[in-house]
Amino acid sequence: MNKPLISLDSLAQPIDFDALKATAKSGGCSTSSCGSSAKPEDMDAAVWDKIKDHPCYSEEAHHYFARMHVAVAPACNIQCNYCNRKYDCANESRPGVVSEKLTPDQAVRKVISVANEVPQLSVLGIAGPGDSCYDWKKTKATFEAVVKDIPDIKLCISTNGLALPDHVDELMEMNVDHVTITINMVDPEIGAKIYPWIFYKNRRWTGVEASQILHERQMQGLEMLTERGILTKINSVMIPGINDEHLIEVNKWVKARGAFLHNVMPLISAPEHGTHFGLTGQRGPKPMELKALQDKLEGGAKLMRHCRQCRADAVGLLGEDRGQEFTLDLLPETVAYDPAKREAYREFVASERGDHMAAKEQAVAAVKEAAVDASLLVAVATKGGGRINEHFGHAREFMVYEARPSGIVFVGHRKVENYCMGGFGEDASLDGIIEMLEGVNVVLCSKIGDCPQDMLQAAGIEATDRFAFDYIETAIGTVYAERFGAELAAAVA
Ligand code: CLF
Numbered sequence: 001m002n003k004p005l006i007s008l009d010s011l012a013q014p015i016d017f018d019a020l021k022a023t024a025k026s027g028g029c030s031t032s033s034c035g036s037s038a039k040p041e042d043m044d045a046a047v048w049d050k051i052k053d054h055p056c057y058s059e060e061a062h063h064y065f066a067r068m069h070v071a072v073a074p075a076c077n078i079q080c081n082y083c084n085r086k087y088d089c090a091n092e093s094r095p096g097v098v099s100e101k102l103t104p105d106q107a108v109r110k111v112i113s114v115a116n117e118v119p120q121l122s123v124l125g126i127a128g129p130g131d132s133c134y135d136w137k138k139t140k141a142t143f144e145a146v147v148k149d150i151p152d153i154k155l156c157i158s159t160n161g162l163a164l165p166d167h168v169d170e171l172m173e174m175n176v177d178h179v180t181i182t183i184n185m186v187d188p189e190i191g192a193k194i195y196p197w198i199f200y201k202n203r204r205w206t207g208v209e210a211s212q213i214l215h216e217r218q219m220q221g222l223e224m225l226t227e228r229g230i231l232t233k234i235n236s237v238m239i240p241g242i243n244d245e246h247l248i249e250v251n252k253w254v255k256a257r258g259a260f261l262h263n264v265m266p267l268i269s270a271p272e273h274g275t276h277f278g279l280t281g282q283r284g285p286k287p288m289e290l291k292a293l294q295d296k297l298e299g300g301a302k303l304m305r306h307c308r309q310c311r312a313d314a315v316g317l318l319g320e321d322r323g324q325e326f327t328l329d330l331l332p333e334t335v336a337y338d339p340a341k342r343e344a345y346r347e348f349v350a351s352e353r354g355d356h357m358a359a360k361e362q363a364v365a366a367v368k369e370a371a372v373d374a375s376l377l378v379a380v381a382t383k384g385g386g387r388i389n390e391h392f393g394h395a396r397e398f399m400v401y402e403a404r405p406s407g408i409v410f411v412g413h414r415k416v417e418n419y420c421m422g423g424f425g426e427d428a429s430l431d432g433i434i435e436m437l438e439g440v441n442v443v444l445c446s447k448i449g450d451c452p453q454d455m456l457q458a459a460g461i462e463a464t465d466r467f468a469f470d471y472i473e474t475a476i477g478t479v480y481a482e483r484f485g486a487e488l489a490a491a492v493a
């Protein structure tokens, strides 16, 4: 049931569009809703239109669509205690980290090259490595040049908010529909523990005064964006002992000012990063601490839980980074945009996501109908497409879902060292994976060997590949049913 019509296992590889189209014509979709809209019933159609292809603003869209960042904005006007933009490592994934900075002209060449090769690309973001609004001329020049060649690409920025109010009208003129403001506090006393200084009106400000100015500018920027109908996401870094409980207050403030989403991200902190927090031993939260805070925030501003804390030069689906395929030395001197692959991919997604949504609704309804007072935490290995299509040994992260009486919800992801190294399993990695899977009851993947399966079993985690290539929710619904009621199993099968 719900087996894929084409190999979604190869979504990260070049896609065979002839096969895709042939399959679509053969009427292979498994439900009658094939091609129907995946719009949630309670969402305004205009809002859905803005987010349906944005991998960060829609959890559902992130299974299908990719973003890329171009690192054209290196200058920043504040200092955060968790940031050091000098540190770089190709394997490092966190905001502010880049391998090479680009001029707007170089950025255009890169965007066109990626659009020609990565059909999932839907969004161009500028997220630093400094601040997109402070380094405004380069941000603006890049956006204006890219949309001349690729008019349907969505434009997105991320900013600390200090310079934001000065550019809201230009953002509006450029059709930038999506803005992220990083807001870590609404109390300047707490802000003073996060921001040592800001640069504003040609001078440097420190202490509580600096955070007071930053706070006022962030709120002003958010209100201006809301008034203009620009969808604003708030990113907050959860810093245990400094702002963790305070983020409940932040959530209330941003909800009251019209924020579309609130994304609480864990602090990434290690001494080798050279950040103030890294050097002073400030730890980040554990996955279950983050989940507990996010659970407390349910009912406030809508939460984003699928953020991957991207590099400022990330390319690809969230959770993968193809940036090393598009470094400057690999880009052609001149390149023309060819829309064929992106158009064919969109045709495919239009049918696939309707089918996926119908399968999801069926599984969720069945879990609700079971009326069992039990919850199940399920970790899934996936490469995208909403399917269980990644080997356990190759997974660098697991998507974690919770099946509970109210339905099936995505609750976050857990990054891990992949277990399989050159064809052999690494026991040390497996210990780390088991630690990262704390609280998880079941692991679903497309393939797993006996050895890791037994070791997971010994740790109290059932791992199985019997749902390989099924939709994620269908498999979770079935497992829930098997554990908590045979009738339910029949309903979702
Ligand atoms: Fe980039 Fe940010 Fe736009 Fe997305 S990322 S500027 S909204 S296109 Fe997305 Fe990356 Fe999380 Fe940002 S997963 S860090 S939320």
Ligand code: SF4
Pocket: 076, 077, 078, 079, 080, 082, 083, 084, 085, 095, 096, 128, 129, 130, 131, 160
């Ligand atoms: Fe670093 Fe961004 Fe903070 Fe600037 S706003 S210091 S680039 S994290």
